[in-house]
Each structure stands twice: as structure tokens, then as C-alpha cells.
Amino acid sequence: MLEQFLEPLLTPLFNRWPGLVDYSWQVAATVVVALVWILTVGFNWITGRLIKRLSKKAPVWDELFLKSIRTPLRLLIWVIGLSLLLEIFSRNGLPVSTEFGAGLRRFGAILLVAWGVLRFITTAETYFTTPVKGRRQVDRTTADAVAKLLRLVVAVLAGLTLLQSAGVSISGILAFGGIGGIAVGFAAKDLLANFFGGLMVYMDRPFRVGDWIRSPDKDIEGTVEHIGWRLTRIRTFDQRPLYVPNATFANISVENPSRMRNRRIYEHVGVRYDDAAKVKQIVDDVRSMLQAHPEIDTRQTLIVHLNRFGPSSLDFMVYTFTKTTQWVKYHQVKEDVMLRIADIIFSHGAEFAFPTQTVHLEGLEGPEPAPALVSSVSSQ
Incomplete structure (x- = not known):
């Protein structure tokens, strides 16, 4: 490759200045370095203009791909140039193996191409999972799974290609993997x-x-x-x-x-037995309040009914759903609903019940023994 690359460039130069033949390898090294520098500058200028122009168009794949492979391709120019320099040095008495330059070029190209593809996968994943107004965002979990799978495929292909380039039999590795997979499966x-x-x-x-x-x-x-x-x-x-x-x-x-669509408000409210005549109107007003509340989803189940006779209260159930699923806002709505229920109860002259007990005493015909009884109970 060295002769094919440098001969068209050096032959006209040596024909014009025959004295440079005595310094042929130094001239060849200088030409390689100059070409690498020129190619790098030209590559940066061309790709920069292309990226700037492609960024103004709607399709993004070509722009993302060019941005991803720009750095690996720039390094590839230097890897090829370095490999040519090593070949020049090895043919002029320097302690460098002749095959080292070719190996560097071959392995460097494989690694840099794989790196460029991996960069493209990462760039595409970031682009499509970043929320942007007017663009449908790809599910982050799905994008992460696809990106990991593609990275695994690229890494495996690059590894097999490197082994093949190093002279290792891929068929033998695949056969060993099939046999050893059973043992690995049990171990892992x-x-x-x-x-x-x-x-x-x-x-x-x-x-x-x-x-x-x-x-x-x-x-x-x-x-x-x-x-x-x-x-x-x-x-x-x-x-x-x-x-x-x-x-x-x-x-x-x-x-x-x-993923829930609503949050539930489920409460039991108890009023005194003394307010039994007012319970029906209280329950109807609470139900009407919930049906008119702007944060209550009336399409869902809404129940407000007298539910049970408690030990010290008449309990009615409030069962409804809020429109919001946000934790903080839900508690704000629930607080507002409970305060409105309290206002309705107080507006009817009723009160909330609290745990009480009524004790009926038998065998007492008058109020006289009461002090002694109270004293006896207190002493116990």
C-alpha cells in the first residue's frame, strides 16, 4: 500500500529535483505528515459546512450520522497517516516491525468504525428521548432497550472482526461457544x-x-x-x-x-344521633356539592349515602374520585371537599359526633343515692 500511495506523489518530485533521492524516506515522511494535515483541515471544513446545511432541513438522520462519525473519521485519517509513517520507518532501518503499520491501520479502522456507530446510536437515543415542543417523544424505556441491544450487536461484530483480522478462527470460537454455553448457563x-x-x-x-x-x-x-x-x-x-x-x-x-386515571376520596362522616332528622338533607347537599365540584370526576362512581349506625354516630359514606392524579393537588382537593362537608353540616345546625356512652342505672328511685354511687364508682 505504501508504494501505491506515495509513488504517484514522489515520482514527479524526484524528477524535478533529483538531489532529493538521497533523502527519499525523509521526503516521504514529510509528504505523509503534510497530507494528513491537509486532509484533516479539509475534512473539518467540509463536514462543518455539511452539518450547518443539514441542520436547516427537516430530516435529522443524516445530520446525526455525520456528527457521530466526524470525530472517528478524523482520527482514522491520523491512524492511516501514522501507519504509513511506521512502514516508512521500518523500511529504513528503524526498529519497527514491517507488519506493525498494516496491523495498526487494520485494527484502528475496525475500532474507529465501531466507535462511530456506537456514537451514532447514543446520539440518536439522546435526540429522540429529549422532550422538544412539536416533536413526538419516543418512550425512554423502549429507546434505552433498543439502544442497548444495538450496542451489544455492534460490540460483538467488532470483536469478531478483530479476531478474524488477527488470524483467529471464528468458526472455532463459535463452536466452543455453543458447547460452553451450557456450562456458562448453569454457572450464571x-x-x-x-x-x-x-x-x-x-x-x-x-x-x-x-x-x-x-x-x-x-x-x-x-x-x-x-x-x-x-x-x-x-x-x-x-x-x-x-x-x-x-x-x-x-x-x-x-x-x-x-398510570391511574383518578385518585379516590373515601371517607365516613359521623353526625350525632340527636341530628337524625337532618341527616337526609345533609347527605343530599353533600352529594350535590360533589356533583358541582370542578375537581371531582362525575363520570366515575360517586356515592354519598347513610351507611351505618355507629356506636355513637350516624355515619354516611363519601366515595368519589378526583380528576387529578398529582399527589399534592389531590390532597388540596380532598381538603377542600372535607371543609365543604363540614360547612354543610354546620349550616344545618348539626354537629360531628364524638365517642360517647350512655349508662342506665337500675334500682335507683330517687336522686339521693347518686352521690354515694358516684363516689363508689370513682373509688373503683
Whole structure:
């Protein structure tokens, strides 16, 4: 490759200045360095103008791809130039193997191309998961799963290509992998269980990054921060990180409150037995208040009825749903509803009940023994 690359450049130069033949390898090295510098400057100028022009157009794939491979291609120019220099040095008495330059060029090209593809995958993932007004955002969990799978494929292909370039038999490696896969499977069954657990999470999507989840089976509750191939990181409400192996999600029930459509208000309100005649009107007014409330979803179940005769109160049930699912706003709406219920009860001249007991005493015909009885009870 060295002769094919340099001969068309050096022959006219040596024909014009024959005295340079005595310094042929120095001239060749200088030409290589100059060409690498010129190509780098030209490459930067051309790609910079292309990126600037492509950024004004609607399609983004070409712009993202060019931005991703720009740095690896620039390094590839220097790798090729360095490999040519090493070949020049090795042919002129310097202690450098002749094959070293070719190997550097070959392995460098494979690694830089793989790096460029990996950069493109990362850039595309970031672009499509970043919220931008007017553009539909791709689900972050799905994008993360696809990006990880593509990175794995690129890494495997690059590794096999490097081994093939190094003279290693790929067929032998694949055959050994098929036989050794059984032993590896038994040795790493927990790792594989977590891997396939993560794969099921990606496919079934019971939750995604940013969701609030909890499990009634285990003490797991918090916001999902990251879903990896082995672990899922959850940030608990006291801001502690919780790392859960993915295999766990195959054996437990998971609630996803982030996907609920409404939040429920479920309360029992007790009024005194002395206000029994006013309960019907109180219940009707509370029901009308909820039906007219702007933050109550009347399309959902709404129940306000006298529900039970308590030990010291007449209890009516309030069962309804708010429009909001936000935790803070829900409590603001619930507070407003409860205060309005209190106002309705007081407006009818009724009162809330509190635990009381009425004691009936038998065998007392007059008020005289009462002081002694009270004293006896108190002494006990």
C-alpha cells in the first residue's frame, strides 16, 4: 500500500529535483505528515459546512450520522497517516516491525468504525428521548432497550472482526461457544435470570423510567430511575436508591400508580344521633356539592349515602374520585371537599359526633343515692 500511495506523489518530485533521492524516506515522511494535515483541515471544513446545511432541513438522520462519525473519521485519517509513517520507518532501518503499520491501520479502522456507530446510536437515543415542543417523544424505556441491544450487536461484530483480522478462527470460537454455553448457563443462571427478567420488563413494559411503582408482596416503592440488564434502580420517597434484581419482577405483583386515571376520596362522616332528622338533607347537599365540584370526576362512581349506625354516630359514606392524579393537588382537593362537608353540616345546625356512652342505672328511685354511687364508682 505504501508504494501505491506515495509513488504517484514522489515520482514527479524526484524528477524535478533529483538531489532529493538521497533523502527519499525523509521526503516521504514529510509528504505523509503534510497530507494528513491537509486532509484533516479539509475534512473539518467540509463536514462543518455539511452539518450547518443539514441542520436547516427537516430530516435529522443524516445530520446525526455525520456528527457521530466526524470525530472517528478524523482520527482514522491520523491512524492511516501514522501507519504509513511506521512502514516508512521500518523500511529504513528503524526498529519497527514491517507488519506493525498494516496491523495498526487494520485494527484502528475496525475500532474507529465501531466507535462511530456506537456514537451514532447514543446520539440518536439522546435526540429522540429529549422532550422538544412539536416533536413526538419516543418512550425512554423502549429507546434505552433498543439502544442497548444495538450496542451489544455492534460490540460483538467488532470483536469478531478483530479476531478474524488477527488470524483467529471464528468458526472455532463459535463452536466452543455453543458447547460452553451450557456450562456458562448453569454457572450464571442468576445472571441470565436477571437478563431475561429485564428483557421481559422491556417487552411487557409494566413500568418505565420515571414511573412510581410499588409492590404489595415486597417492601418496594419509589420512582424508577434506571432499568438495566441486571438491576433496576428505584429512588424511594426518602431519597434512598433501591437496587432490585430484574428476576424479582417475574415473581411479584407490581402496582403502577403513575398510570391511574383518578385518585379516590373515601371517607365516613359521623353526625350525632340527636341530628337524625337532618341527616337526609345533609347527605343530599353533600352529594350535590360533589356533583358541582370542578375537581371531582362525575363520570366515575360517586356515592354519598347513610351507611351505618355507629356506636355513637350516624355515619354516611363519601366515595368519589378526583380528576387529578398529582399527589399534592389531590390532597388540596380532598381538603377542600372535607371543609365543604363540614360547612354543610354546620349550616344545618348539626354537629360531628364524638365517642360517647350512655349508662342506665337500675334500682335507683330517687336522686339521693347518686352521690354515694358516684363516689363508689370513682373509688373503683
